[in-house]
Amino acid sequence: MDGAAVVLLSETGDQVLWRLTDPTGRFSFPLSRAGTFRLRADRIGHASVHSDPVTVQGLETVTYRLEIPVQAIVLAGLTVSSGRRCKVRPGANEATAQVWEEARKALEATTQTTRGGFYRYLTRRFERELDARGRRVLKEESRFDRILTPTPWKSLPVDDLLSKGFVRADADGSVYYAPDADVLLSEEFLDTHCMRLAEGKDESEGLIGLAFEPVGERGITEISGTLWLDPSNGQLKWLDYGYEGLDVPGQDRLGGRVRFEGLPNGSWIVREWTIRMPLLAATRGERGGTRTELVGIKEQGGLIVRVSDVRGEVVVDSGTGVLDGVVMDSIGRAPAAGVVVDLDGSDQSVTDAEGRFSFPGLPAGNYGLSIPNQALNEVGLCNASGHWKEGTGQ
Numbered sequence: 001m002d003g004a005a006v007v008l009l010s011e012t013g014d015q016v017l018w019r020l021t022d023p024t025g026r027f028s029f030p031l032s033r034a035g036t037f038r039l040r041a042d043r044i045g046h047a048s049v050h051s052d053p054v055t056v057q058g059l060e061t062v063t064y065r066l067e068i069p070v071q072a073i074v075l076a077g078l079t080v081s082s083g084r085r086c087k088v089r090p091g092a093n094e095a096t097a098q099v100w101e102e103a104r105k106a107l108e109a110t111t112q113t114t115r116g117g118f119y120r121y122l123t124r125r126f127e128r129e130l131d132a133r134g135r136r137v138l139k140e141e142s143r144f145d146r147i148l149t150p151t152p153w154k155s156l157p158v159d160d161l162l163s164k165g166f167v168r169a170d171a172d173g174s175v176y177y178a179p180d181a182d183v184l185l186s187e188e189f190l191d192t193h194c195m196r197l198a199e200g201k202d203e204s205e206g207l208i209g210l211a212f213e214p215v216g217e218r219g220i221t222e223i224s225g226t227l228w229l230d231p232s233n234g235q236l237k238w239l240d241y242g243y244e245g246l247d248v249p250g251q252d253r254l255g256g257r258v259r260f261e262g263l264p265n266g267s268w269i270v271r272e273w274t275i276r277m278p279l280l281a282a283t284r285g286e287r288g289g290t291r292t293e294l295v296g297i298k299e300q301g302g303l304i305v306r307v308s309d310v311r312g313e314v315v316v317d318s319g320t321g322v323l324d325g326v327v328m329d330s331i332g333r334a335p336a337a338g339v340v341v342d343l344d345g346s347d348q349s350v351t352d353a354e355g356r357f358s359f360p361g362l363p364a365g366n367y368g369l370s371i372p373n374q375a376l377n378e379v380g381l382c383n384a385s386g387h388w389k390e391g392t393g394q
Contacts, residue, residue: 003266004043004068005109011036011053018112020266034058041066042105044262045073045234075099075208076231078197086194088215096195099210103227106236106260107181109268114181118267119315120148122306130297134253134276138296141368143344144305152304153273155180158188165220167246176277178256179223179241180270192216204228207237214244221245225255236260236268248278250294256301263307263315274301323359323367327351342370 006027008017016037019027039051047069056062078095090096113119126142145152155161156177166177183189198209207228214222225241242255256275262268279296307316323343327336335355340348344367349357359367 003264004041005105005112005266006066007040007042009038009040011038013038018108031056039064039066041068042108043068043266044102044105044236046071047073048101048105073098073102073234074232075102075229075234078208078231080197080199080208084196086196086211086213088192088194089190090195096197096210099197099208099229100195102229102234103210103236104185105234106262106268107185109262109266110181110260110270111185113267113269114151114154117150118309119269120150120308120310121145121152121269121304122148122308123152123302123304125302126300128299129279130276130299132250132294132296134250134297134299141344144347148308153180153270153302155183158183158186162188162192162218163220166223167221167243174277176243176254176275178258178273178275179225179239180258184227184239192218198226200228207231217245223255235262248280248294249292250278250297253294253297254278261316269304269307272301272303274299323362325357325369327355327357327371339371342372344368 004021004025006019006021007015008019008029010016017029019029021027034057036053036055038053041049049066049068051064051066054062054064075098078098084096087094087096090100123145124142125145126140128137128141129139130137161177161179161183166179168175168177179189192215193212194215195210195212198211200207200209204226208231209226209228211224211226213224222244223241224244225239227239228237229235230237238257238259240255240257243251246254248254254276256273258270259272260268261271277298277300278294279298280292281295282290283293284290303318304316305318306314308314325341327339327341328334329336335351335353337351337353337355339351339355339357341351341357342348343359347359349359351357
């Protein structure tokens with residue numbers, strides 16, 4: 001069966017190796033030592049299967065057959081109650097545990113995909129300034145990482161986050177951190193956060209949520225959030241998260257989202273991520289003194305535009321558009337040839353004899369165009385101004 005994950009476990013149940021099955025359903029674990037092991041087969045939307053103990057002696061090759069149930073697990077029938085208690089490590093037969101098991105499979109596949117270095121990513125990173133309500137974009141800058149990277153996004157180690165917090169002060173203000181799949185899967189995180197089911201509304205309508213929140217008070221800024229899954233197939237869609245114990249106005253507008261995506265071969269990636277941080281100002285009150293006011297929100301994030309394997313073959317490519325334009329001279333009478341046009345400081349195009357330039361392969365979004373001063377002088381242009389254009393997916 002293609003797209004299943006097989007985990008090699010030690011006698012004590014610790015994970016030793018992780019593999020995806022090939023199109024024929026085969027998998028292989030090269031071992032450096034003899035011993036007794038177990039196998040666990042994971043497929044999202046289906047019950048996990050554990051093998052009997054498998055003993056490997058010396059350099060022998062052992063063949064083992066695992067069978068995954070054809071019948072899918074359906075989460076749609078689970079009851080979501082507002083009064084359901086938030087529990088640390090819910091029991092295996094509880095509804096919360098069933099939803100966590102499906103989320104765990106996707107999170108683990110995401111970590112293994114990152115560790116394995118199976119893919120290279122072309123990403124678009126952006127930074128926006130929003131109004132205090134977080135609804136209107138006041139300013140935006142973006143750039144492309146044209147150098148393909150094997151790890152587009154990663155958080156701090158979990159022990160660092162749980163000891164020092166997800167928000168910390170520095171010389172320039174505060175630094176905000178988000179959790180990745182490794183953090184959510186860690187034993188330390190599962191021991192310090194409880195879970196309960198949540199019902200989707202608005203954008204998450206029709207989804208089933210696995211909400212988590214910190215247990216106890218440890219004197220640090222913590223996170224709470226919800227993992228949203230499709231109840232029809234158990235697939236993880238995205239994580240919404242926010243901060244707990246943060247003493248700033250507008251705390252409910254801060255936090256972010258991490259969007260996951262499963263690929264056809266069973267591997268998983270983080271496709272998009274955002275984080276929102278406050279822009280604060282000190283204002284004088286009517287009776288004297290000062291108070292802190294939320295004057296805006298800073299949003300940072302990224303979107304994976306293209307995924308390629310190690311051989312350079314494209315696995316995923318976003319729907320993209322083309323941004324075309326013409327550069328004219330300062331009085332608008334003749335096209336300017338040979339002018340370098342800069343896109344968000346991350347890509348460049350040179351105008352042809354008719355003054356035309358083109359930037360293909362752009363996902364939908366806002367882009368900034370500018371012409372460097374040196375290029376203006378070389379072609380005799382006296383001024384040029386940056387402006388925003390909309391790239392639309394086609």
